[in-house]
Amino acid sequence: MAPEWDQLVVDAADPVALGRWWAEALGRVVVNDAADEYEIRPAPDRLPGLLFVPVPELKTVGNRLHLDFRPDDPAAEVARLLAPGTRRSGRASSRGRGWCSRVPRTTSFCVLEERRPG
Structure with a gap:
């Protein structure tokens, strides 16, 4: 098991x-x-x-952990997560289209857009 x-x-x-x-x-x-x-x-x-x-x-070096989320409404989720203490750090590329953000002094995360067929 x-x-x-x-x-x-x-x-x-x-x-x-x-x-x-x-x-x-x-x-x-x-x-x-x-x-x-x-x-x-x-x-x-x-x-x-x-x-x-x-x-x-x-933290002094790059992230060893990065979380990706794929919500039903990416734009609304990005708006919700851009709360005090969170900042947008760029556009996702290697894992798909979306926005990456960072909570101060922690790991970053991406909110990905809808998965495209193919």
Whole structure:
């Protein structure tokens, strides 16, 4: 039997603030709100979770993790996610058409446009 994917661990300078941002952005619930382990999930009993943990150093090199999302209405989703603290960083290219954004001092993510046939 294959292992179950439990969670994705995200290093963060401020795990609580970053976890709250992603919970709101993804519509997830908080299952652990400790300062040293802030976890969100699709529902309390559903996996995988995103676990935000503190690290003392700030990010200094490129991302090793990049999340892509493909919503029903990409333009509306980009507008919703361009909240305080989020900035548009460019146009997606290698993974499809869409917009890339960055939450301060964290990994970036892309909101991709509808998948085209072929």
